[in-house]
Amino acid sequence: MEERKATIYDIAREAGVSAATVTRVMNGSPNVRPATREKVQRVIDAHGYAPSTVARDLGSGSSKTIGIILPSLRNPYYAALVSAADDEARQRGYSLWLYQLPREGEIDSAVVENLISRRLSGAFFMGGFYDVDRPDLREMLSRIGKYMPIVAICPPRENLGFVCMFNDLNSAIRQAVRHLHLLGHQRIAMLGGAARLLDSGQRAVAFVDELRYLRLPEVPEFERVGGGSAADGEQDAYRMMTQLRPEERPTAVLCYNDLVALGAMKQFRQMGLRLPEDMAVIGCDNQFFCDYTAPPLTSIDMQAEEHARSAIRELLSTTVNHSAAIVRSSTLVVRESCGVKLGWRKL
Amino acid sequence: MEERKATIYDIAREAGVSAATVTRVMNGSPNVRPATREKVQRVIDAHGYAPSTVARDLGSGSSKTIGIILPSLRNPYYAALVSAADDEARQRGYSLWLYQLPREGEIDSAVVENLISRRLSGAFFMGGFYDVDRPDLREMLSRIGKYMPIVAICPPRENLGFVCMFNDLNSAIRQAVRHLHLLGHQRIAMLGGAARLLDSGQRAVAFVDELRYLRLPEVPEFERVGGGSAADGEQDAYRMMTQLRPEERPTAVLCYNDLVALGAMKQFRQMGLRLPEDMAVIGCDNQFFCDYTAPPLTSIDMQAEEHARSAIRELLSTTVNHSAAIVRSSTLVVRESCGVKLGWRKL
DNA sequence: CAGAGAATTGTTACCGGTAACATCCATCGA
DNA sequence: TCGATGGATGTTACCGGTAACAATTCTCTG
Numbered sequence: 001m002e003e004r005k006a007t008i009y010d011i012a013r014e015a016g017v018s019a020a021t022v023t024r025v026m027n028g029s030p031n032v033r034p035a036t037r038e039k040v041q042r043v044i045d046a047h048g049y050a051p052s053t054v055a056r057d058l059g060s061g062s063s064k065t066i067g068i069i070l071p072s073l074r075n076p077y078y079a080a081l082v083s084a085a086d087d088e089a090r091q092r093g094y095s096l097w098l099y100q101l102p103r104e105g106e107i108d109s110a111v112v113e114n115l116i117s118r119r120l121s122g123a124f125f126m127g128g129f130y131d132v133d134r135p136d137l138r139e140m141l142s143r144i145g146k147y148m149p150i151v152a153i154c155p156p157r158e159n160l161g162f163v164c165m166f167n168d169l170n171s172a173i174r175q176a177v178r179h180l181h182l183l184g185h186q187r188i189a190m191l192g193g194a195a196r197l198l199d200s201g202q203r204a205v206a207f208v209d210e211l212r213y214l215r216l217p218e219v220p221e222f223e224r225v226g227g228g229s230a231a232d233g234e235q236d237a238y239r240m241m242t243q244l245r246p247e248e249r250p251t252a253v254l255c256y257n258d259l260v261a262l263g264a265m266k267q268f269r270q271m272g273l274r275l276p277e278d279m280a281v282i283g284c285d286n287q288f289f290c291d292y293t294a295p296p297l298t299s300i301d302m303q304a305e306e307h308a309r310s311a312i313r314e315l316l317s318t319t320v321n322h323s324a325a326i327v328r329s330s331t332l333v334v335r336e337s338c339g340v341k342l343g344w345r346k347l
Numbered sequence: 348m349e350e351r352k353a354t355i356y357d358i359a360r361e362a363g364v365s366a367a368t369v370t371r372v373m374n375g376s377p378n379v380r381p382a383t384r385e386k387v388q389r390v391i392d393a394h395g396y397a398p399s400t401v402a403r404d405l406g407s408g409s410s411k412t413i414g415i416i417l418p419s420l421r422n423p424y425y426a427a428l429v430s431a432a433d434d435e436a437r438q439r440g441y442s443l444w445l446y447q448l449p450r451e452g453e454i455d456s457a458v459v460e461n462l463i464s465r466r467l468s469g470a471f472f473m474g475g476f477y478d479v480d481r482p483d484l485r486e487m488l489s490r491i492g493k494y495m496p497i498v499a500i501c502p503p504r505e506n507l508g509f510v511c512m513f514n515d516l517n518s519a520i521r522q523a524v525r526h527l528h529l530l531g532h533q534r535i536a537m538l539g540g541a542a543r544l545l546d547s548g549q550r551a552v553a554f555v556d557e558l559r560y561l562r563l564p565e566v567p568e569f570e571r572v573g574g575g576s577a578a579d580g581e582q583d584a585y586r587m588m589t590q591l592r593p594e595e596r597p598t599a600v601l602c603y604n605d606l607v608a609l610g611a612m613k614q615f616r617q618m619g620l621r622l623p624e625d626m627a628v629i630g631c632d633n634q635f636f637c638d639y640t641a642p643p644l645t646s647i648d649m650q651a652e653e654h655a656r657s658a659i660r661e662l663l664s665t666t667v668n669h670s671a672a673i674v675r676s677s678t679l680v681v682r683e684s685c686g687v688k689l690g691w692r693k694l
Numbered sequence: 695c696a697g698a699g700a701a702t703t704g705t706t707a708c709c710g711g712t713a714a715c716a717t718c719c720a721t722c723g724a
Numbered sequence: 725t726c727g728a729t730g731g732a733t734g735t736t737a738c739c740g741g742t743a744a745c746a747a748t749t750c751t752c753t754g
Binding site for chain 1: 446
Binding site: 017020021032036055058 | 701702703705711
């Protein structure tokens with residue numbers, strides 16, 4: 001609280017050189033005589049000198065900081081992404097500046113300007129359907145994009161104007177449906193986040209395609225909350241089971257994400273269904289807790305952390321590709337939430 | 348990427364005043380004639396001008412940013428704390444700069460110096476036993492403490508040199524033990540994080556005290572991993588059950604935290620024990636997933652988010668109390684992991 | 695051994711604000 | 725009417741680096 005850090009001038013004076021030379025030593029410029037470098041370095045070490053990040057940012061017009069824009073750290077999926085991004089960034093000498101989107105109300109434009117005025121090296125956005133489709137978010141990103149590169153992990157959209165990373169869910173979803181089919185399931189439904197999910201692309205398409213291919217029936221629609229939280233999953237499961245007639249009810253659900261699966265499992269259990277005997281559940285994201293649910297939750301792995309790491313790398317690479325999309329595959333991680341062996345259930 | 352933000356000089360010129368006046372308007376100084384203020388404000392609004400955070404930080408010698416030091420965002424407990432802290436800070440115009448402690452290897456002193464050189468308004472540290480007892484972490488904090496106020500959420504320790512927030516677990520632990528006792532449990536053990544936990548304070552003391560008060564036996568010691576992760580809980584549960592003789596084995600465990608409880612429950616389930624009939628489990632932290640385990644996990648609520656919010660408030664208050672501790676109570680949140688009613692199990 | 699060219703090092707002008715201090719002007723009491 | 729008083733505004737010196745450019749010193753060749 002009371003100490004004052006040594007400045008570059010203190011070091012320069014003590015080493016008998018100019019500030020510029022100290023800068024060169026600090027930044028590893030090749031144009032310094034070894035003897036000089038050593039002399040300066042000695043003084044630097046002696047004082048434990050570290051340049052002022054603030055002054056450096058102002059002088060150089062850029063900061064080794066990356067802005068992270070995300071819905072909420074309370075969702076462990078995003079928390080894990082941020083964690084991986086931080087690891088990757090720090091390893092390269094960069095650090096993260098956080099911005100959680102306001103869950104309600106518009107994005108404060110003052111915050112956006114503040115973000116821009118920090119001269120960040122880039123912005124890393126992550127979000128789901130609910131986020132990337134918000135008009136204020138789009139506007140925010142387009143404004144930010146005028147000043148720094150952006151990389152995002154989010155559902156693909158037209159005219160995003162920046163690199164967007166996402167997963168090709170086709171094969172994993174087909175795999176999931178086949179997995180359920182092999183275990184004897186005939187009626188399979190998608191649950192959670194679905195209102196938008198269903199009309200917005202690959203997830204639903206692959207799902208329906210595979211059902212048709214296997215000549216399985218499509219479960220009738222029912223009223224949905226359609227959100228992505230555990231509470232939403234709980235409610236959607238309830239509505240599904242109460243609104244459909246017994247013979248229409250699915251015996252297996254493919255959930256929007258693992259949180260929805262968590263909520264759905266709770267609901268099914270409360271309704272007296274046995275998992276996986278009476279109801280099979282598959283999640284998405286393959287979060288850490290999938291190993292610890294009862295039964296352990298089969299889930300689609302989206303390679304989230306690889307996404308995060310490569311997003312940081314992309315952001316820091318000199319050759320930012322301003323419009324390309326980076327697609328990763330996804331795989332089904334089989335645990336026990338759909339049953340373990342063929343034949344345990346009456347077909 | 349191509350645009351350049353307007354500077355304070357652009358605004359000053361266009362408004363026909365000096366930069367100092369623009370600064371006054373921006374910072375709401377009272378010494379500005381209303382007419383002037385309005386004139387300047389108009390130009391500011393027209394340009395959507397926002398001052399450079401970097402320049403402001405350098406000029407003023409302080410930044411409206413708080414450094415957050417934590418073990419890992421992958422632990423949803425810390426993620427939730429950070430999330431709450433961010434909400435509270437942002438509401439006051441501050442933002443967060445992240446630093447996750449390296450899980451292995453020493454803390455990089457360059458990172459520490461970098462943190463210090465950012466002129467942060469303060470540092471908010473959170474960690475468990477494993478963290479706060481690390482010598483390099485202690486050194487880091489003591490170094491940081493020379494330049495900015497620190498507030499921490501961590502187990503209380505001597506000579507920490509800054510405000511430390513923690514919970515008085517006494518009543519909750521007694522409550523937990525009584526809860527288990529009322530449900531008919533005789534043999535109760537603590538699980539996870541225990542090697543250090545047991546010799547370091549209130550948790551174990553309250554636990555043993557209550558056992559004695561209720562004239563319950565103490566479960567013999569067994570070899571422990573003693574960590575705080577779900578995998579650690581899994582292993583500790585295994586060791587406990589295999590190393591103790593049948594008649595020594597507890598029928599209820601009080602876990603170091605909810606993750607340990609999650610792992611332990613998995614292990615118990617794998618061993619064929621029914622939860623809660625054969626084994627009761629209590630966690631600690633009352634994390635979001637406690638509602639979704641099977642059975643829902645009874646847990647000790649530590650008011651984590653209140654801690655986080657008040658930590659930020661404390662950090663930003665002018666009257667930082669440099670040595671006081673802030674203690675919050677904790678309460679047992681009863682769900683179903685210990686059974687729901689008296690008498691369901693043979694006594 | 696002189697001069698060219700490369701390697702080092704120093705100078706200096708920012709970067710974009712902040713804050714202490716100086717200045718100016720209007721109001722007010724003696 | 726004049727100086728005192730105080731509010732409004734301008735001036736200027738930083739904050740602590742960076743980077744372009746200038747200057748100086750080597751090194752090597754003809």
